[in-house]
Amino acid sequence: MAGLHGQESLRGLRVRSDALLTAAMPGDALVEWFEAAVEHAMTYRGLVDALVDSLADPESDLHASCQAMKAGGAQLLARAQEAGAVRPDVNASALFSLVAAVAWAVERGPEQILAVFFDGLRPGEGPVRGDGGA
Numbered sequence: 001m002a003g004l005h006g007q008e009s010l011r012g013l014r015v016r017s018d019a020l021l022t023a024a025m026p027g028d029a030l031v032e033w034f035e036a037a038v039e040h041a042m043t044y045r046g047l048v049d050a051l052v053d054s055l056a057d058p059e060s061d062l063h064a065s066c067q068a069m070k071a072g073g074a075q076l077l078a079r080a081q082e083a084g085a086v087r088p089d090v091n092a093s094a095l096f097s098l099v100a101a102v103a104w105a106v107e108r109g110p111e112q113i114l115a116v117f118f119d120g121l122r123p124g125e126g127p128v129r130g131d132g133g134a
Contacts, residue, residue: 009040010065017072027085030076031118034099037073038114041103048100055096070096087123 016036023029041048054062055070074092081088098117105113 009043010062010069013037013040014065014068014072017069017076020076021079025085026076026080026083030073030080030086033073033076034095034102034118035114037069037099038103038106041099042107048103052097052100073099084123 013033013036017033020029020033023032041051051062051066054060054066057063060066070092073095077086077090077092077095080086081090102113102117
């Protein structure tokens with residue numbers, strides 16, 4: 001049953017990423033998607049490992065959904081990089097690994113970990129989000 005719920009949640013993240021592709025602020029759109037992905041990964045203890053494992057296992061029930069979520073994140077990442085909101089040396093695989101790592105860390109620590117993480121994505125001075133928040 002968790003596999004079915006996981007697939008639906010992952011499809012929801014892909015739908016959200018598609019909608020965010022037209023957002024006026026690409027950095028904000030990536031942050032919104034990333035926060036949703038982290039929240040999804042924290043839904044069940046152990047889900048982070050299952051999501052990461054499913055990317056490498058084409059036979060996994062979650063493989064196609066995880067690939068679609070990763071592709072959606074990659075599109076948002078590329079758009080944010082083109083806008084100069086995210087460092088150019090971050091790729092989609094790293095972004096997905098960071099979702100897993102941040103979800104794991106937030107489960108166990110303070111929520112401001114997200115703000116620190118987003119500061120590290122900046123290409124230089126200035127916030128990832130247009131409003132100065134993370």
